[in-house]
Amino acid sequence: MRISELSAKSGVAIPTIKYYLREGMLHQGEQTAATRAEYDESHLxxxxxxxxxxxxxxxxxxxxxxxxxAVEDESMPTHEVLGTAHYALGPAVEPEPGEEWQAARAQVDELIEKLGWDIHPAAPTRDELAQTLVRMRQLGVAIDLGPYVEVVRKLVSEVEMNTIPFDGPRDAAVESLVLGTVLYGRALDTLRRMAHESESARRLSS
Amino acid sequence: MRISELSAKSGVAIPTIKYYLREGMLHQGEQTAATRAEYDESHLxxxxxxxxxxxxxxxxxxxxxxxxxAVEDESMPTHEVLGTAHYALGPAVEPEPGEEWQAARAQVDELIEKLGWDIHPAAPTRDELAQTLVRMRQLGVAIDLGPYVEVVRKLVSEVEMNTIPFDGPRDAAVESLVLGTVLYGRALDTLRRMAHESESARRLSS
Known part of the structure; x- marks a missing residue:
């Protein structure tokens, strides 16, 4: 297809497509004439x-x-490609000095160990969870992570993972991971706050 | 207690306490001398x-x-006070023109009706969920909200609601709602991304 059709099908404006081509984010099309190139499904x-x-x-x-x-590096295993996108989606958390942080981080590492979860030792989610635990402790909020672990395990393995096409092209798998992580996460958070409102109404009216 | 003790116990600097007093966010202490006031647990x-x-x-x-x-308006029912804080914590979502939005919003309203959830007709979470559904549809992500509803219902009614002291002072109930909504939400989101990594590693290594 021509660049105009690629633009129409992708919803990306032609000048933006040209920018991605110049920046190397999009691979060149097949040159069919001096000022004409053909694009295919891989570009879309x-x-x-x-x-x-x-x-x-x-x-x-x-x-x-x-x-x-990462997507283009064919020597990188698919799991690492997905991890690169996955880690980029989370907030950047800086470890804090002090014993409180170390204790929380140790608690996170123990939890992962106990669950037998396969999480990279340098995964940023470890520090992210440690930070939340530190804040909770500082503010006097007690939390038992047990019910949360049970819930996410079920959601992720029974629902969310099944939507990722692991066998197809890497672009599609990464895209699906990003959409799933962000959009399902938003839906989960909104429904949770709805359930808060409803349950609070029920308890306070009785 | 004196303002210095109030500052030490709350972790809020004295000039900041004075700012809150001037702005009416903190009620005045009991004046015991021209330049001295006594504060109590309610200030803390x-x-x-x-x-x-x-x-x-x-x-x-x-x-x-x-x-x-809202906390100080004694004519306002506790449920509305909690709702005021609750709604302020969510993102501000503007309804979009067009049929796609209307269809998504109708789907949200039907879901709430079917679940028998007690959600205010003007609750911002309705538009928030509608927006996520619109984005999903535009991006070709299919979602069955069923498993998410089941999960949040369980978490909220069996775990999170039990941490809110509905019977105590309103300050404490609202504080607890805010901490719970935000911190438990963060823990849930992080654990979910951890489960993604682990499950993805498991599937791709086998």
């Missing part, structure tokens, strides 16, 4: 991925370039 | 509430003032 898939990372994941162009480099 | 509780809204809820001072006005 890449544009969908960029849109998902940009609009849904709200990632910077710099982060998107890193993820695309 | 209010400062804890302000910190929770500011540091954990990341709300603006203007939003915090509105919530405090």
């Amino acid at each position: 898939r890449r544009l969908r991925l960029i849109r998902a990372l940009l609009e849904v994941g709200r990632l910077s162009v710099a982060s998107i370039k890193q993820i695309i480099a | 509780r209010r400062l804890r509430l302000i910190r929770a809204l500011l540091e954990v809820g990341r709300l603006s001072v203007a939003s915090i003032k509105q919530i405090i006005a």
